[in-house]
Amino acid sequence: DTEVTQTPKHLVMGMTNKKSLKCEQHMGHRAMYWYKQKAKKPPELMFVYSYEKLSINESVPSRFSPECPNSSLLNLHLHALQPEDSALYLCASSQDPGQGGGYTFGSGTRLTVV
Amino acid sequence: AQSVTQLDSHVSVSEGTPVLLRCNYSSSYSPSLFWYVQHPNKGLQLLLKYTSAATLVKGINGFEAEFKKSETSFHLTKPSAHMSDAAEYFCVVITPTSGTYKYIFGTGTRLKVLA
Numbered sequence: 001d002t003e004v005t006q007t008p009k010h011l012v013m014g015m016t017n018k019k020s021l022k023c024e025q026h027m028g029h030r031a032m033y034w035y036k037q038k039a040k041k042p043p044e045l046m047f048v049y050s051y052e053k054l055s056i057n058e059s060v061p062s063r064f065s066p067e068c069p070n071s072s073l074l075n076l077h078l079h080a081l082q083p084e085d086s087a088l089y090l091c092a093s094s095q096d097p098g099q100g101g102g103y104t105f106g107s108g109t110r111l112t113v114v
Numbered sequence: 115a116q117s118v119t120q121l122d123s124h125v126s127v128s129e130g131t132p133v134l135l136r137c138n139y140s141s142s143y144s145p146s147l148f149w150y151v152q153h154p155n156k157g158l159q160l161l162l163k164y165t166s167a168a169t170l171v172k173g174i175n176g177f178e179a180e181f182k183k184s185e186t187s188f189h190l191t192k193p194s195a196h197m198s199d200a201a202e203y204f205c206v207v208i209t210p211t212s213g214t215y216k217y218i219f220g221t222g223t224r225l226k227v228l229a
């Protein structure tokens with residue numbers, strides 16, 4: 001299995017809702033990442049998990065809450081989002097966080113906040 | 115600090131003609147550089163990477179890139195464009211931080227392929 005799987009592919013949520021994005025990989029990768037991508041822009045890093053521990057939080061608002069229950073799974077919990085949080089949310093993984101190799105990206109979750 | 119500059123925001127080529135997407139980098143040491151492609155509403159796919167081995171790097175789908183230290187460039191090329199190459203392309207340099215690495219993305223180049 002050489003894929004990163006993200007679910008759901010599309011999500012519409014109200015500003016008072018709570019929802020979660022899920023990301024899964026079975027490549028034995030030990031680093032996992034959340035990115036946010038607005039239209040016609042490059043991805044922006046949100047969080048990095050290294051060996052299941054949060055190693056980087058790019059000053060992301062607390063309405064986004066990441067979780068890494070095990071080495072294969074990464075969640076992003078969403079609560080009280082704003083319309084400007086609408087974007088494509090990408091998950092990625094890499095084999096060794098200390099080696100700086102290539103990432104494998106999922107296809108993303110297209111989030112719309114109404 | 116590491117950075118990359120993609121010199122063209124849009125490139126248009128005719129099908130069957132060569133593709134050149136330009137990327138310059140800035141790095142205080144020997145960088146690791148990547149090219150990714152993103153088709154509409156999709157994730158990013160790694161095309162190729164340079165990690166201080168051979169300076170001419172061959173990637174998937176006929177793409178290649180040459181690392182030129184003297185010019186601080188890592189341009190992406192393909193001899194003959196195909197309609198399926200139409201996509202957004204990102205040049206990336208990695209930078210060490212907090213015991214791991216971060217990707218620094220260029221602003222992207224949108225490739226249009228004309229029939």
